[in-house]
Amino acid sequence: MNSPDQANELTRQSLTLDQPDDWHLHLRDGDALATTVPHTAAQFARAIVMPNLKPPVTSLQAASEYRDRILSARPSGSEFDPLMTLYLTDSLAPNEVETAFNSGIVQAVKYYPAGATTNSDSGVSHMSAVMPVLERMAKIGMPLLIHGEVTDHEIDIFDREKVFIETLLEPLCRELPTLRVVLEHITTRYAVEFVNAAPANVAATITVHHLLFNRNHLLAGAVRPHYYCLPILKRSSHQEALIAAATSGNPKFFLGTDSAPHARHAKESDCGCAGIYTAASAIELYAEVFEDAGALDKLEGFASHYGPDFYGLPRNTNKITLEKKSWQMPSSFTLAQDELIPLRAGESIAWRLAK
Ligand code: DOR
Ligand code: ZN
Secondary structure: OOOHHHHHHHOOOEEEEEOOOEEEEOOOOHHHHHHHHHHHHOOOOEEEEOOOOOOOOOOHHHHHHHHHHHHHOOOOOOOOEEEEEEEOOOOOOHHHHHHHHHHOOEEEEEEOEOOOOOOOOOOEOOHHHHHHHHHHHHHHOOOEEEOOOOOOOOOOHHHHHHHHHHHHHHHHHHHOOOOOEEEOOOOOHHHHHHHHHOOOOEEEEEOHHHHHOOHHHHHOOOOOHHHOOOOOOOOHHHHHHHHHHHOOOOOOEEEOOOEOOOOHHHHOOOOOOOOEOOOOOHHHHHHHHHHHOOOHHHHHHHHHHHHHHHHOOOOOOOEEEEEOOOEEOOOOEEEOOEEEOOOOOOOEEOOEEOO
């Protein structure tokens, strides 16, 4: 039996929300921006832009110039506001980080363990190498955004998030208890439990692909490279824990797509890249997940309120409306000189953003 509230949601045909933001996004650079920026700007007011370019964004000047290129790629009339991040390397100076934060252009620092994912070779070799920067960030209240996976080759890929939490993140949070931490794109019940148990200065983003899929979608019957992302999709019990966290109304969990474009040939390869492109339909896909969970009333907090609250930024005042009208995702987009296959390519999506 559905509760009256659930019955209400099952028949819901439209949903108006404060405009959401994307708190974890890859836009890339150069000609790719002509594809990625309009997709995100059509949905989100702001996005935290990841710094894993080649070379990585490691200074206020580089972040500011990258921001200008993103602004130039906005459709006319768009007020999309890219929130920039710096890429943490062993040699990033605490003063550079503080100057960047004070500029208002850079909101956060991104921690990639060296070798964890796409363009992470310059990442952190060991936590001790970056402690002076992290201490400064704790002092000035600047968020640290963490790709939470160990990279040791002997650790099974499905265990890398859990081992990171146990061996690196818990000690870090004990040592710097006031550091504001976002554990990005969480994929396991261990991450949910860790964030739930942590104080209010520790939060997490959840992607829509980790809510929609589990490792069977990636591996059962055939290898599907367009479902390959990092952290890798886990078993369905972890997917269920993520859905429960996202739809719980707990402000520690908020929206971050980790939408990450790669050329089709780089994904459909014998050494395929990690990343799923969801920017063209992100909020509609999250609406599908929340509707399936009988929790459409929790979508606005997750998508539009808890992120700005955590970052200490104002909530958006303009609105978007989602309609229960099925539409078809194009089978591909152009990405610079290449082809980009979005999630749900050529398939239908149940909700549509009203124009
Ligand atoms: O799947 C992923 N793709 N995970 C990441 O952490 C990085 C991203 C990318 O940049 O392609
Ligand atoms: Zn990412």
